[in-house]
Amino acid sequence: MAKKDYKSELKEIELGIYRQIGGEAVKKARTSVILEHLLDYALKALDSYSGTIYLYDSATKVLTFKIVKGPIAKKLKGMKMHSGHGIAGLVARTKKPYISNDLVNDKNWLGLKFGETHRNVITVPLLMKKKVIGVLQVLDTKSKKPFTKDDCKMLVSIANHFAMIMESASVVTELSSRVKEFSTLQDVGSLLISTLDQKVVRLRAMQAITRLMLAETGSLLMVDEKAGELFFEVALGDAGDTIKEIRLKIGEGIAGWVAKYGQHALVPDVLKDKRFQGKVDKKSKFRTRNMICVPVIIKGKVIGVLQAINRRHGGTFTKKDLKLFQLFSNQVAIALDNARLYEEIRETFYATSGALAEAIEKRDPYTGGHTKRVLEYSLAIARQMQVTPEFRELLKLSAVLHDIGKIGIEDRILRKQAPLNDEEAACMRQHPLYGVEILKHVPQLKDVIPGMLYHHEKPDGKGYPEGLKDADIPLTAKIISVADT
Structure with a gap:
């Protein structure tokens, strides 16, 4: 493909991707959409039928076969390998392109282990803000001709162009996520100032909060000053009614600690936290893995505690989740202090x-x-x-x-x-x-x-x-x- 042709076609594909990533149908799969386009276009540009896009996890140094095209695509897709091995691993480590037209004798080639019989390969890094986010690999031309340096330059140019598209898409995605988070905050605020019974309002607010936090369950505990205890005002989940029978002493458990000291608790593994006592788990038969717990404070005084428990899909809560949850805590506090409600939501x-x-x-x-x-x-x-x-x-x-x-x-x-x-x-x-x-x-x-x-x-x-x-x-x-x- 001539240089002018591929640059012109890249611009057409870019516009098409922008239209597609804005659509409701692919809002949860923007990266996959872009990567599919990238590999399809790379194969077309180099007259090939086989290739792979690996995604790179810098924390674990693991490469995942994300998008695979070719005879054994189904076998490879989703597989993982350490970046210390293979041509893709070498490119991820060095951030430099790699071209080989004699794979049979290439010591870095691992394809023979998977039953691949390719002869030629070009592998280039996918870079975003100078960091490796993945690797693009194209194997063999349909004409059986070896790859050239010009082919390698073209693939680098294509990879860089699509990396820019991914960066723009990721910014739009993040911004949209923030807008949606704010929308939920507004919805919770509207619920809290509605004319419905306050217990119903707080229940609905907790349901909305738990959904956005991707938590399995959540609860709102209030302080009983006379008794020096916490009681469950709202407890979601099948065991909610049972949990409401439980009272915690101020200072008891993670929630009690938060109420006593007025500080948040971000706990990735409750079994490794000395504050966790498991009293509620024993009563409810529920297993707590991780949680975020924040105080509800009005005029410097702790009047309650909010909990989000067990991040879904086996994950753990992050500092970003904590910040968002603290915003929810502020809204609950505002609802309990009606004199400041409107101004706080507006600000x-x-x-x-x-x-x-x-x-x-x-x-x-x-x-x-x-x-x-x-x-x-x-x-x-x-x-x-x-x-x-x-x-x-x-x-x-x-x-x-x-x-x-x-x-x-x-x-x-x-x-x-x-x-x-x-x-x-x-x-x-x-x-x-x-x-x-x-x-x-x-x-x-x-x-x-x-x-x-x-x-x-x-x-x-x-x-x-x-x-x-x-x-x-x-x-x-x-x-x-x-x-x-």
Whole structure:
């Protein structure tokens, strides 16, 4: 394949992948989608029918056969091998491409052990931020010709290009995850201030929290000051009613320790933690493996304890989970202190939105402070227009998130100081659409989308992305457009 042809085709494939990874059907398998495209394209470019993509775990130094094409693909897929062995292991360790046209006599080739009869191979690293995340390997050409140095250069170029796509996709995925986490926080907040009976509200909130934490079960314990004990206000799971009969002394067990000292506990293995007593497990016949436990504090005073127990799928909770769980704890505390409820939820909402905007600006240092300026100018315009408080709040959030779609733009374009060429400008004009892909899954942010999507429209219809004219452009978008000028 000629150099011009493969570079042009790479761009077409990249656009196709971006469209696909934004779809609901593949939202949980974006990496696999990209890797499938990568191997298919690499095989096509080098006129081959057999190849492998290995994923590399730097912690364990293990390579996993993630995507495999060829005669014994089913046999190899999912297998693991240490990076100290084989050609793929050598490439993972050295970060350098490897080409061999005499595999039978190549001491690094392990394929004979698996019954492979290949003669030629090119193997290149998949690098993200200079770290090895995997290895791409192509075996034999259909024409039986040996691989050349030009073939190797082409495969390196293809691998690097797809690594950039994976990096952009991972950022979008992470951002979408944060937006969804925030959406759940908002849902929990709404439950906690609803007019339903507080016991029902707390139960529903705990159910939502447990789902998002990927925990098998969870509980909310409250402090009984007179008795010096903790009692179970909410206990999920089949043994919930039995657990509610149990009381713990302040200082007893992990939950009691958290209540006594007002500190969190992130416990990856309860059997290795001296604080764990197993009293609840014995009563409920439930086996606790790991947990997060955080205090519920109001005005410096511990009034309860939140627990998330047993990360699903055999995993353990992380520091990131702990931070999220602490946010949940704060919301429960707010619900029990109604005087501060509304302000706390509102501040959490805008702080999270600001954090999303800040994530974009960190990628684009040349526009530092841009979001803050657009927000200030937008609110100044709103004051002159004497808009309603509700509209002002909508405008504020729309201004903060107006450039969220830039998270999907490549760094080489986003950080370019010189004028963009036509192709780069066309890519940049996609950022409002990327923003829609991020926000559309969050019902609470649906009213923000028009201001974000249409803030580059012009009264004469020469703006983008839809070429709307004056009367059709939402007021929030018009204000942000002026502030963004």
